[in-house]
Amino acid sequence: MSQLNVMIHHTTFRNPILGASGTVGFGRELSRLFDVSTIGGLVSKAVTPQPRRGNFAPRIAETAQGMLNAVGLENPGLEQFKREVLADFSELNCRRIVNLAAGSIEEYVDLARELREADIDGLELNLSCPNVKDGLSFGSDPKQIEGLMSRVRRVSDKPVWVKLTPNVTSITDCAKAAEAGGADGISLINTLLGMAIDIRSRRPILKNNTGGLSGPAIKPIALRMVHEVYQAVSIPVIGLGGIRCAEDVIEFMLAGASLVQVGTLILSDPATFFELPRELDKLADRLGVTQITQLIGQLKTW
Amino acid sequence: MTYEATVIDQERLTADVFVLTLDCPAIAKEAEPGQFVQVKTSNLLRRPFAVMDLDRAKGTIRLGIHQVGKGTNELSQKRPGDTLSLLGPFGTGFSLAEAKRVIVVGGGSGIFPLLHLAKQAKRQALPLTSILGFQSRERSFLADDFKDLSDDLILSSESGDMGLTGYVTQGLQAYLEDLSEPTSSQTILYSCGPIAMLEAVVSLAKAHHIKSYVSLEVRMGCGYGVCRGCPVDVYKGDTIERVRCCVEGPVFSGETVVFDSLRGEV
Numbered sequence: 001m002s003q004l005n006v007m008i009h010h011t012t013f014r015n016p017i018l019g020a021s022g023t024v025g026f027g028r029e030l031s032r033l034f035d036v037s038t039i040g041g042l043v044s045k046a047v048t049p050q051p052r053r054g055n056f057a058p059r060i061a062e063t064a065q066g067m068l069n070a071v072g073l074e075n076p077g078l079e080q081f082k083r084e085v086l087a088d089f090s091e092l093n094c095r096r097i098v099n100l101a102a103g104s105i106e107e108y109v110d111l112a113r114e115l116r117e118a119d120i121d122g123l124e125l126n127l128s129c130p131n132v133k134d135g136l137s138f139g140s141d142p143k144q145i146e147g148l149m150s151r152v153r154r155v156s157d158k159p160v161w162v163k164l165t166p167n168v169t170s171i172t173d174c175a176k177a178a179e180a181g182g183a184d185g186i187s188l189i190n191t192l193l194g195m196a197i198d199i200r201s202r203r204p205i206l207k208n209n210t211g212g213l214s215g216p217a218i219k220p221i222a223l224r225m226v227h228e229v230y231q232a233v234s235i236p237v238i239g240l241g242g243i244r245c246a247e248d249v250i251e252f253m254l255a256g257a258s259l260v261q262v263g264t265l266i267l268s269d270p271a272t273f274f275e276l277p278r279e280l281d282k283l284a285d286r287l288g289v290t291q292i293t294q295l296i297g298q299l300k301t302w
Numbered sequence: 303m304t305y306e307a308t309v310i311d312q313e314r315l316t317a318d319v320f321v322l323t324l325d326c327p328a329i330a331k332e333a334e335p336g337q338f339v340q341v342k343t344s345n346l347l348r349r350p351f352a353v354m355d356l357d358r359a360k361g362t363i364r365l366g367i368h369q370v371g372k373g374t375n376e377l378s379q380k381r382p383g384d385t386l387s388l389l390g391p392f393g394t395g396f397s398l399a400e401a402k403r404v405i406v407v408g409g410g411s412g413i414f415p416l417l418h419l420a421k422q423a424k425r426q427a428l429p430l431t432s433i434l435g436f437q438s439r440e441r442s443f444l445a446d447d448f449k450d451l452s453d454d455l456i457l458s459s460e461s462g463d464m465g466l467t468g469y470v471t472q473g474l475q476a477y478l479e480d481l482s483e484p485t486s487s488q489t490i491l492y493s494c495g496p497i498a499m500l501e502a503v504v505s506l507a508k509a510h511h512i513k514s515y516v517s518l519e520v521r522m523g524c525g526y527g528v529c530r531g532c533p534v535d536v537y538k539g540d541t542i543e544r545v546r547c548c549v550e551g552p553v554f555s556g557e558t559v560v561f562d563s564l565r566g567e568v
Contacts, residue, residue, distance in 0.1 A: 025528040029549075033303055033526075045530075053544045058521045058566045060531040062347050069523065071530045074544065207566040215346050267524040267531075268340075268348050270389075271304040 002284035003291045004277060006040070008236040008258050009159045009184040011121055013040040013095050015277040016292060017249060020240050020263035021046060021099035021124060021163070022071065026085050027092045030266075034274045041095030043187075043261060046126045048100075049107045051077035061196040061205040066217030066242075067264060068194050070208035073101055078114055090119040097161070101126040105148045112156040123158050125149070128165030128190040139165040139190075142177035149181025161185035161238060164229075166218075167193050171225045172232040179233045186229055187238040187261065189222045215264040216242040223255050230256020230297050244272075246279040250287070253295040303526075305329060309384045310362060315443035318369040319411065320378055321354065322386075327361030329353070329391050335419035336395025336517050336553040339365070340525040342387035343373035350522050350548070352415035352494075353391060366414035366444070392525050393552050396515055398423060402488030405431045405477075405512075406448075407503050409470045409495030413444055415517050416494055420451045429453050433477060435470025435495075439463045470495070471502045478510040490515065493556070497564050504556035514556030520547045520567045535563035 004015035018041040024030055027042045036042065054074030061068045076085065089096055098120050100111045112123060127139035127148070138144050145162065152160055162178035164171060166189040175186045191212025196205040204210070222241025230237050239257030243249060244265050252260045266273045284292055307326035314320045329339060333353040340348035355364040369378050380386065396419045398404065404423045406416040413434055423430045431454040436442035438461035449455045456473040457465030466473050481489070493503045494517040507514035523531030525548045532547035536558040544563075545551070 023524075023529060025530075029527040054530065054533060056563055056566065057533050059533060060347070060521050060523045060529075062345055065346065067346055067523070069529070069531060074530045074533070203566075205566075264346065267529050268342065268346060269304075270524075270526075 002281055002289055003293075004281055004284070006258055006293055011095065011159060013259060015040045015280065016253065016257075016259045017276050017280065018043055018095070018097070018238075018259060018261045019266055019273065020261035021126065022069070023263040023266045026089050027096070028088060030270060031092055034270060037093040038274050038277055039094050040259065040277070041097060041121065042092060043097040043124055044089060044099050045075055046073050046099045046101040047075055047078055047081045047111065048073055049078050049102055049111060051075065051080065056207040058205055058207055059211075061211065063194070063196055063213065064217060066213050066215035068196055068206060068211035068213055069191070070206045070211035072208065078111060082114070082118075086118055095121040097122045097124050099124045099126050099163070105144075105151055108148055109151050109155055112152045112158075112160070116156055116158070121159065122161060122184070123152075123156065124161040124163050124187055125152065126163050126190070128163055128167070139174065140168045142173045145174055146177040146181040149178050149183050153182035159184040161187045163187040163190055165190045166221060166225055172228050175229040175233050179235050183235060185236045185238050185258075186233060187240065188229060189218065189225050189241050192218055192221065214242070216244060218242050219248065223251060226252060226257050227255040227299060246276060246283040249276065249280050250283065250295060253292065254297070254299040256297040256299070258293070258296050303389055305388045307363075307386050307388050309380045309382050309386065311382060312378075312380055315366075316441050319443050320367055320369070322365045322367060322377065322380060324363050324365065324386065324388070325361060326363055326388060329388060330356045330358050330361045330363050333363060333391035334395040335422050336415050337391040337393045338415075338525070338552065339363075339388045339390035340392065341365070341377065343376045345373045347523060348389060348525060349373050350392075350525055352418070352517070354414040354417050355421065356418065366411065366417075368411035389525065393548055394550060396492050396517070396553050398426060398428065398490075400513070401428055401490040403429045403431075403490070405433065405489060405491040407433045407470060407474055407491060407493040407495075409435045409499045410437070412493070412495030412499070412517070412519070413448075414494075416492065417444060417447060419492055420448060424451045431477065432456070433458075433470060433473045435459070435473065435499075436464065437461060469502075470499065471506060474503060474506055478506060478512065481510065487511070491556075493517070494519070497561065497567050500556070500559075501561040504559065504561075508557055515553050516556045516559060517553045518547055518551055518559070518564070520552075520564065522548050524548070533563070535560035
């Protein structure tokens with residue numbers, strides 16, 4: 001038995017494996033089918049100030065070792081979330097992180113302020129949704145990231161993670177900006193902007209034309225970026241991108257992740273996701289690792 | 303809800319349609335007509351298939367499969383003794399609760415979920431009319447199964463070499479025009495097939511004041527409600543609501559479906 005628990009910003013996660021935003025809904029469906037007390041936590045679907053209907057179908061296209069999605073942040077909006085969803089989400093027996101998305105600094109600040117009293121373990125600012133108009137503008141400008149984070153910091157005592165997009169020139173500049181603004185953690189990576197084409201109709205498969213690429217196809221990019229960001233900041237890194245097995249989790253931790261999030265896997269194999277902590281435990285044993293945190297950032301580069 | 307199913311039989315119906323019989327007592331016990339299972343292949347995402355038929359006593363289910371790509375080609379190679387990973391059963395299926403008479407209207411591979419429904423209707427001794435359309439005789443399947451269950455069977459083919467010539471909707475239109483008023487008020491129409499066909503079927507049913515339910519085939523991500531990858535717009539009173547095909551559907555009341563929201567699907 002290895003010690004799988006990880007403590008960051010005074011919060012203990014029973015293990016480093018969380019479900020990623022957009023692949024766990026608000027925990028309702030999964031908690032009916034599985035025991036969420038086996039995992040470290042769940043990150044909710046993004047909540048926006050107003051309800052959003054999202055994009056038209058098709059929203060999903062499978063690609064080589066990956067999938068594109070263009071859901072477009074469909075969610076009930078803050079008011080209905082607080083009224084009808086938050087209570088159940090708060091009761092989940094694992095760490096609960098609420099993902100927030102908005103169109104302006106003021107809106108992000110409002111969202112964070114409105115959830116100040118909520119019984120949750122943290123906020124994740126989605127500064128990087130590729131499927132909404134102007135979604136990328138925040139997440140790719142370090143100045144805006146720092147400005148936004150520092151404003152959110154002033155209204156919320158909750159731990160705040162900033163989720164970064166890989167669709168930028170320098171991920172480390174964005175991460176440093178988030179840290180300078182007072183972020184407690186950096187989640188990376190969000191999806192990569194992509195496209196899939198139907199040769200018969202000569203149209204993109206997605207009605208939104210483009211979508212975010214996730215799954216094993218993006219894992220090497222995510223590992224490289226986690227490694228870079230880990231060296232550039234001193235706050236914890238939460239790694240995600242194509243994780244499907246315990247080996248992947250350890251790769252991300254070696255690259256510098258304190259926690260990881262699993263996304264696309266949950267869509268096809270939710271049971272495998274809930275078994276991952278046990279698999280990680282077994283693998284850590286085989287590797288002679290007694291404390292999983294001993295792995296964080298232990299990559300030895302050539 | 304994750305099950306390892308063993309292939310009992312593989313039966314080829316046409317050049318690109320086959321049926322897998324699977325041993326999976328848990329799903330056989332639960333699945334209602336119109337519900338589906340998510341099947342694992344070497345693709346990243348599972349693919350949804352309607353439960354075409356089941357045998358609760360034997361614990362088996364049958365899936366009708368149209369070979370259209372890599373995943374379904376792999377499934378066509380499955381032989382007795384091979385195993386398959388299934389999730390399910392998922393979705394809101396067909397209900398016969400209000401039906402006194404049943405019409406099923408199916409196009410191509412859309413007829414699969416209707417077989418399960420037709421058998422249920424037969425068990426409940428409901429009068430059943432089956433209206434099925436195919437491209438040609440050579441590409442038709444399960445017509446005999448429906449014939450055994452139905453009081454009336456109307457076949458059509460686009461090539462004209464089987465039954466009426468043209469689309470399934472022509473057979474439906476002729477049938478509905480002959481229905482008497484008192485009969486139509488107790489009749490419910492159930493349909494599955496391409497989106498354009500379903501839109502035409504719903505509009506015919508509406509014109510003849512017949513209630514309809516349609517099973518929509520759209521691209522799905524998870525199949526159990528977490529990813530919001532399969533939106534369908536439905537009228538609820540005067541407003542339009544966006545719901546999940548995999549949970550609130552795949553079967554919807556025909557007149558509530560906003561077909562314009564599905565223009566990118568086939």
